[in-house]
Amino acid sequence: xxxxxxxxxxxxxxxxxxxxxxxxxxxxxxxxxxxxxxxxxxxxxxxxxxxxxxxxxxxxxxxxxxxxxxxxxxxxxxxxxxxxxxxxxxxxxxxxxxxxxxxxxxxxxxxxxxxxxxxx
Numbered sequence: 491x492x493x494x495x496x497x498x499x500x501x502x503x504x505x506x507x508x509x510x511x512x513x514x515x516x517x518x519x520x521x522x523x524x525x526x527x528x529x530x531x532x533x534x535x536x537x538x539x540x541x542x543x544x545x546x547x548x549x550x551x552x553x554x555x556x557x558x559x560x561x562x563x564x565x566x567x568x569x570x571x572x573x574x575x576x577x578x579x580x581x582x583x584x585x586x587x588x589x590x591x592x593x594x595x596x597x598x599x600x601x602x603x604x605x606x607x608x609x610x
Contacts, residue, residue, distance in 0.1 A: 492527045495534050505603070508536045510548055550590070557583050 495502040511517045517539075526534040540547035561579050562571055587593045594602075 491523055491534075495527055499528065503534055506535045508538055510538045510540055512540050512548065513542055554583070557586070 491506075494506075498505070509523070511520065517537075520537045520539075524533045524535055524537050526532050528534075545552045558579060561575070561582075562568065568576075584596045587595055591599050
């Protein structure tokens with residue numbers, strides 16, 4: 491996240507207003523993720539945590555997981571999935587039209603967002 495903030499400057503705050511995590515141990519250092527590397531005082535984003543066993547609070551994430559499970563069943567050791575297969579799944583997901591995006595793909599929305607953004 492530090493590298494993204496350095497690359498995009500204030501534009502980082504525009505695109506990453508908040509981030510919602512689950513309660514996994516991998517997020518123990520969450521306070522450091524809020525701190526800007528460009529300003530001594532101030533936050534680059536706000537971190538929120540979903541309640542335990544409340545997957546509906548992270549709906550988009552759960553929908554992404556469901557899409558991945560079409561190709562990689564739960565319990566599969568991901569180390570046994572080839573880089574090429576993972577890349578294919580990623581490309582498929584990023585080019586899948588979504589109702590929440592007005593039936594645009596994630597790639598289309600990202601492109602529009604980046605074209606319309608004035609990074610400073």
